[in-house]
Amino acid sequence: MADITITTDNFNAGDEIEALRLAGVGAIVTFTGIVRDKAEHPDLTAMTLEHFPGMTEQEIQAIIDEARTRWPLQGVRVIHRVGRLLPQENIVFVGTASAHRQAAFDSASFIMDYLKTKAPFWKKEETPAGASWVEARDCDDKALEKWQG
Numbered sequence: 001m002a003d004i005t006i007t008t009d010n011f012n013a014g015d016e017i018e019a020l021r022l023a024g025v026g027a028i029v030t031f032t033g034i035v036r037d038k039a040e041h042p043d044l045t046a047m048t049l050e051h052f053p054g055m056t057e058q059e060i061q062a063i064i065d066e067a068r069t070r071w072p073l074q075g076v077r078v079i080h081r082v083g084r085l086l087p088q089e090n091i092v093f094v095g096t097a098s099a100h101r102q103a104a105f106d107s108a109s110f111i112m113d114y115l116k117t118k119a120p121f122w123k124k125e126e127t128p129a130g131a132s133w134v135e136a137r138d139c140d141d142k143a144l145e146k147w148q149g
Contacts, residue, residue: 003076004060006051008083011093020075020097027101028075029108031094037087046126049082049091056080056120063114067096070110071103078111080121110147116140 005011013032020028035047064076075097085091094111098104123134 027104029104033092071107
């Protein structure tokens with residue numbers, strides 16, 4: 001199984017969890033991100049994600065590689081959707097598998113915090129009033145700081 005998938009297609013989190021169930025695994029932690037109907041703007045009608053193919057996968061692989069140096073992981077899975085997504089659709093999946101729960105929890109949180117700030121995705125929100133690009137948020141940078149100290 002590839003660690004990374006960038007796709008316009010939806011995913012089934014249950015299938016991804018089963019794929020992480022490997023010999024020696026004692027814990028699987030997952031995060032599924034869902035497009036909110038009230039993101040940066042109220043009344044969000046859609047979100048479009050763009051990426052730079054090749055570069056995005058390379059950056060995500062570097063994040064996973066860093067996680068693997070910090071925690072003993074048996075499996076990692078990252079799926080990120082691109083294209084036009086509607087509220088309540090899946091947008092991202094992060095799953096980590098380890099012999100112990102703390103490594104699985106910490107590595108999943110680490111990967112998600114790095115995805116939010118380092119993975120090259122560009123997000124545009126659509127509302128009845130029009131469309132606008134989403135700026136980086138300070139709270140995402142602060143979440144990243146806890147892993148850099």
